[in-house]
Amino acid sequence: MQLSCPAPILQHETVQMAHGAGGRLSQELTARIFMPHLQNAFLDQLDDQARFDAEPGQIAFSTDTYVVSPIFFPGGNIGELAINGTVNDLAVGGAVPRYLSAGFVLEEGLPLAELETIVRSMAESARKAGVMIVCGDTKVVQKGQCDKIFINTSGVGFIPDGINVSCRNLKPGDAVILSGTIGDHGMAVMTTREGLSFQSRIKSDTAALNGMIRDVLDVVPGVHAMRDPTRGGVAATLNELASSSSVGIELEESAIPVREEVRGAAELLGIDPLTVANEGKMLLIVPEADAEAVLAVMRANEHGREAVRIGKVVEEHPGMVVMRTPFGSRRIVEMPLGEQLPRIC
Amino acid sequence: MKFIDEYRDPERARALLDRIRRKAVHEWTIMEICGGQTHSIIRNGIDQLLPPTVRLVHGPGCPVCVTPLETIERALAIASKPGVILASFGDMLRVPGSSKDLFMARSEGADVRIVFSPLEALQIARDNPQKEVVFLAVGFETTAPANAMAVWQAAREGIGNFSELVSQVMVPPAMSAILSSPGNQVQGFLAAGHVCAIMGWEEYEPVAERFHVPIVPAGFEPVDLLAGILQVVEMLEEGRTGVVNAYGRVVSREGNPQARKIMNEVYEVADRPWRGIGVIPASGLVLCEAYARFDAEKRFDVGHIAPQESPLCRSGEVLQGHLKPSDCEAFGRECTPLTPLGATMVSSEGACAAYYKYHRNTTF
Amino acid sequence: MCLAIPGKVIEIRDENGLKMGTVDISGTLTKACLEYVPEIAIGQYTIVHAGFALKIIDEEEAAESLKLWDELIKSGAFDTGHDLPPSSR
Incomplete structure (x- = not known):
């Protein structure tokens, strides 16, 4: 045995x-x-x-x-x-x-x-x-x-030598460019979270953007600043940029692209898409004279097809981001507080 | 988005604004009762676009804001008990009690969950039969039928581990309280469209008659709000009182009788303290005798908890339209959304939070 | 006080003895209790608050009142040709 x-x-x-x-x-x-x-x-x-x-x-x-x-x-x-x-x-x-x-x-x-x-x-x-x-x-x-x-x-x-991109480089007159729709990642995650009774077609936008950024810098090496608006969304990123450079930023509400289903989820949950995370989008601050060239390069890339100009850097209200509504009024875009909570009221 | 985009149309809004400018010859003070409307007004900058003759003041219509401190403290006490899951709407969890909020209770080990619907809280109770599930049921008349349904269904299914900590309030008694307060400046009202979706507008007619004011149920989008404001201004200029509906696609005179049926079966009217205002007679709802066994206050014996408010906070005056948030000494100093002294700074619907968020100063 | 969003009912079913449905809000689907709008049919619009349908939207009324506004605008009853003068506030 x-x-x-x-x-x-x-x-x-x-x-x-x-x-x-x-x-x-x-x-x-x-x-x-x-x-x-x-x-x-x-x-x-x-x-x-x-x-x-x-x-x-x-x-x-x-x-x-x-x-x-x-x-x-x-x-x-x-x-x-x-x-x-x-x-x-x-x-x-x-x-x-x-x-x-x-x-x-x-x-x-x-x-x-x-x-x-x-x-x-x-x-x-x-x-x-x-x-x-x-x-x-x-x-x-x-x-x-x-x-x-x-x-x-x-x-x-x-x-590479000659590139100087920094959140402290914003100058009044610069154009603010966004590479595409906002809120996709955060809303995709939020609407799949267990317990909340939702279903949606929203997909995360997660993507590596280094290829597109390379292309932009090849054409316009003088880009002032770039950021990917992840947690806290576009609202947080632009507030950080405005305060780092002690300039104001003025946005056009009607120019900011939001997918229909993201809007629907945002309305339902009472959450502002501007404060929702993105994982495949970027914000660029470029001299006004270079804006069109940058947009053309971005739109030729699969991650920048919907790139648009959403606003400009201004001298007024340093450290503050202000939104112009489609009605001609203005409001402050505040730094979001923290976790975005669905609300009923 | 159908039924939203049409009512955010700038051209329609401009047309209405132009009409309001031309109609508003005298100076008028109008209150929008509902916090959701306050939020939309500030977010879209409608107050900046109105002529100087039309002054909007913001009302107490935010259930999160007016939920009394004692309810928050009771919720915190219940949440900290072993074997309890406390569920509520997202905006409720950040409201400060005397020393902490429900999120802080969660970080200390309490099982606190966010739900979108009271029926989700009931589902948590079904899924966790060994736990006590308590739903913090806040709301105005809009939410009352939903909160009532959770209890009604729990009774029907015999779900014994579900209960509600109820903090339900109602609009008309608050309106009467505002209109009869000595410092009142409000001359006309936008009534909360979604409250009226449930309640209709019949109950506002005696209020309009007694206080000689126009009351106009209105929606939440810019065009809806402007149409409502225009209606109030026209009535004021013509010396008319009464109720005229400006939210026809959602509000009818009789409201929603099916919803009221369950609401009236489960809840009954009671006196109710409003945070920052005090007790308003017959302004709240509590579980009625037949459903008293679902009352978390009794089940967990927390009825005796009665804490004191911060002496700096003037949210009561803000809620009654006597004070603009930015005129409060503590606004933006001791009291910010990160360190809120009162609930009007906590809820994104609260007037103080809306001011802080969208135009805490007007230098831009 | 009450966030309520319009959407289209695309499915109706029974859950635990309650009339429940799926409401499509621009591609995001949410579950809603339809007990308070018992006569609602698939394809109709409702307004959803806290997971409950509050009312069936009166589409005819909505279309009519919009038409009325737009006719008034077109007729020149409103002066929309100029930008609004800056408000004093």
Whole structure:
């Protein structure tokens, strides 16, 4: 008779605490989920750090942590957001994004199939954006200690000489350009959140914008400022720009594009689309003389087809964003307070 | 968007404004009762476009704003009990009690949830039979039938773990209170269109007659509001009183009798304190005897909680139209949306919040 | 006080013994209780507040009153040709 210990299960369906403990299961997770999708010359080294050559110009460095509920939403998932978000944060500074890190906090019990879908999306998004994920880390926490999956990505890019894009560069007379419709991402997430009785066709706009930004800077290197209006929406971003440059911004309400279904959801929930998050849109502040050239370049790109001029930078009311209504009156566009709540009244 | 875009048409709005300018020969003070209308007026800058002869003052029609401090404190006390899920509308959760709001209670471990409809709260109760689910039922007459339906349905299905903390208020008693207050300046009213969708306008006729004022049920879009204002101005200039409807596509004289039937079965009229104003006789709704078992105040024994308001806050005068938000000493200083002293600064529908958000100063 | 938005009823069903429906608001669908508008039919517009249909919108009335305004505007009863003078406030 032969006695044998039961062999440990290696083929799990869900994330286990041991997947983050650095032992065999960690290796298994890397080999089975991460490497097949993310593999590249840097990751193959299996060193504790990635090494790469610096390019001429300034180095741009950015980090962001992604938490979103639900992790899968119409138009994308948390993995795409994590890549596109950091790529965009680098690109709006005028940098060419190159290398990203990816740190995962996984909740025990997360189906591995879902993790793999997310990792696959990250790989595809990175490929599309022309960046490489060169280092990473995974930790597992007990059930209830995080919401399925949190991802941090940090990124490095290089700003070519002669580019100076900054939130402090706004000048009175500049044109304010928006790359397309607002509120798509935030409303897509809000209307799929469990518990609220909605259904919509709204899709997240998550996209990497570095290609379009490159094209714009090639034609107009003198762009004054660029930002991607994510959390807090266009309202928050323009308020930040106005106060950083101590100028006023004046918007035309009728010029701001909002998709019909986003408007419907916004009306229903009592939320102003100006304060809703975007993940594939950008705001550009450019000298008035360059505005048409910038618009032409943007409209030739798939992410900028609906690019429009929405307002201008003014000397008056520094630090303040003012909206001209279609009725000829004006109101202040306030910095949004915090979480956007559906209201009944 | 059908039934919205037509009523945001700038050309129609300009035509109405022109008419109002020409009609308003004398100076008039008009109150829009409803906070939703206040929000729309400020957001669209309608007050800037009216001739100097027409002055709008903002009324107490925001259920979040007038929910008394004691109700918030009671909700906080209930939410902090083990095994309780407290649900309410999103805008209710930021209203400050004496020391915290429901969001802060959530960060301390309370299970506080946002719902869009009272029936969602009832569904939470169905899904969590081992928990007590309490719905903080605030609202004017518009919301009362919805809040009543949740209780009515809970009774019908025998859902024993559902209850309501009720803070229902009604418009006509508040209107009468404003008109009979010694400092009253209001000469005509825009009545809240969606309240009237339920209640009709019959009950406003005695108010109009007693106080000799025009009352005009109006909608919420710029063209609706301007049509309502024009109607009030015309009546004032011609010395007419009474009720004339300016929101025909939604409001009829008899309102919605089906909705009132359930509302009257579940709730009964009672005296009610309004935050910042005080008790207004017969201005609220409470669960009636047959549904008393769904009363969270009794179920959790929190009826004795009765806290004090901040002495700086003058929201009562704002709510009655005696004071513009920007004339309050604390406005924009001690009291901002981040550090609200009173509910009018908390609710996005509150007059103080609307002023802060859209034109806290007029230097632009 | 009461945010209520117009939309079109596209589906009617029974849920827990209540008449419920789906209302289309420019492509966003929301669930609404139709108990208070028992005679409502698919294709009709209603106004939704807190997950409840409050009233069936009177489309005829709406069309008529808009037509009336527009005829008045066209007839020149209103002077819309100029920009509004700046208000004193």
